[in-house]
Amino acid sequence: MLKGIINYSHYLMEGAVNKGDTVIDATCGNGHDTIFLSRLVGKDGHVFGFDIQDQAITNTERVLAQNGLTNTTIIKDSHSNFVHHIPVDKLTRLGGAIFNLGYLPGSDKSVITRSETTILAIEGILSHMKQNGIVVLVVYHGHNGGDLEREQLMRYVRLLDQKLYHVLYYGFINQKNDPPFILAVQKRN
Amino acid sequence: MLKGIINYSHYLMEGAVNKGDTVIDATCGNGHDTIFLSRLVGKDGHVFGFDIQDQAITNTERVLAQNGLTNTTIIKDSHSNFVHHIPVDKLTRLGGAIFNLGYLPGSDKSVITRSETTILAIEGILSHMKQNGIVVLVVYHGHNGGDLEREQLMRYVRLLDQKLYHVLYYGFINQKNDPPFILAVQKRN
Numbered sequence: 395m396l397k398g399i400i401n402y403s404h405y406l407m408e409g410a411v412n413k414g415d416t417v418i419d420a421t422c423g424n425g426h427d428t429i430f431l432s433r434l435v436g437k438d439g440h441v442f443g444f445d446i447q448d449q450a451i452t453n454t455e456r457v458l459a460q461n462g463l464t465n466t467t468i469i470k471d472s473h474s475n476f477v478h479h480i481p482v483d484k485l486t487r488l489g490g491a492i493f494n495l496g497y498l499p500g501s502d503k504s505v506i507t508r509s510e511t512t513i514l515a516i517e518g519i520l521s522h523m524k525q526n527g528i529v530v531l532v533v534y535h536g537h538n539g540g541d542l543e544r545e546q547l548m549r550y551v552r553l554l555d556q557k558l559y560h561v562l563y564y565g566f567i568n569q570k571n572d573p574p575f576i577l578a579v580q581k582r583n
Numbered sequence: 584m585l586k587g588i589i590n591y592s593h594y595l596m597e598g599a600v601n602k603g604d605t606v607i608d609a610t611c612g613n614g615h616d617t618i619f620l621s622r623l624v625g626k627d628g629h630v631f632g633f634d635i636q637d638q639a640i641t642n643t644e645r646v647l648a649q650n651g652l653t654n655t656t657i658i659k660d661s662h663s664n665f666v667h668h669i670p671v672d673k674l675t676r677l678g679g680a681i682f683n684l685g686y687l688p689g690s691d692k693s694v695i696t697r698s699e700t701t702i703l704a705i706e707g708i709l710s711h712m713k714q715n716g717i718v719v720l721v722v723y724h725g726h727n728g729g730d731l732e733r734e735q736l737m738r739y740v741r742l743l744d745q746k747l748y749h750v751l752y753y754g755f756i757n758q759k760n761d762p763p764f765i766l767a768v769q770k771r772n
Binding site: 395396406409526528548551552553554555556559560561562563564565566567568569570578580 | 584585595598715717737740741742743744745748749750751752753754755756757758759767769
């Protein structure tokens with residue numbers, strides 16, 4: 395079967411990220427991706443997870459502890475400030491980042507990611523990323539404000555220089571109710 | 584690295600097609616996909632290849648012979664007539680089809696695939712396809728008439744019932760000069 399959106403986002407990370415890499419979970423949410431990334435980079439790698447909501451920080455730290463995963467640092471701050479929280483020796487090993495854009499499932503729908511800070515974060519991450527590193531954006535856009543973030547994000551990634559980056563769109567186009575899709579940006583050799 | 588369009592089209596076929604299946608190469612062209620499909624289905628499977636141009640038939644039959652691949656039947660006719668050329672026992676094992684839409688590389692750019700016959704062929708193939716079978720469309724659209732075929736095709740696949748089919752768009756969206764992209768239609772369980 396064709397891979398669904400979440401499976402495919404993990405498949406892309408597996409294809410680009412190596413053991414020992416630093417990775418960023420730009421939107422911890424309920425910690426599902428944080429767990430996946432922690433296992434992906436292994437004991438010599440490190441995950442920096444960001445979220446601006448207390449509930450997300452609490453949930454993520456709890457599931458990490460339940461799974462005995464210690465190669466992680468969870469930070470309550472905007473992902474656009476990532477550079478202030480990652481030591482230089484770890485930043486030079488940045489191999490990937492994942493964003494789940496939209497709102498925290500099961501929480502306040504008025505707290506949403508916004509294109510200005512999302513794009514700031516992507517730009518910063520791309521500038522520090524290793525060659526072949528990847529930024530995977532899982533774009534939920536059915537909520538209030540989601541269409542605006544989607545359009546501004548699409549405009550931004552379409553203009554990334556094709557000599558420096560591959561930009562992939564992966565999505566199911568016959569589904570009702572604004573299903574999420576993937577934008578992936580990979581830094582070329 | 585993110586898979587390029589041709590690699591990804593083969594990856595999709597590998598994921599859906601089994602040894603012993605019947606598959607359709609709807610546009611033989613220079614025979615590259617025909618060779619790939621012949622190896623994919625193995626000696627108990629069969630490839631039916633279609634093209635309307637003599638040059639494509641000649642080229643494809645030559646490269647198949649050079650590679651000693653005999654589980655193939657190459658037919659000079661429109662792919663929309665596929666059902667008249669495939670025996671029933673083989674049609675019941677139809678697991679996949681691939682289309683390269685556009686014109687024959689290195690040939691007359693005025694001979695192009697057209698949405699009316701392309702869509703007729705897809706509809707027929709989907710109706711005979713096994714569950715989990717896949718139709719992969721590699722959509723070249725930079726030539727004269729390419730934008731029209733692309734738009735009509737997009738409209739058609741977007742309307743396929745999501746309970747019966749998954750329709751995937753896979754494409755690089757920051758490239759100049761109308762690069763090809765993939766539409767894949769998979770029959771659901």
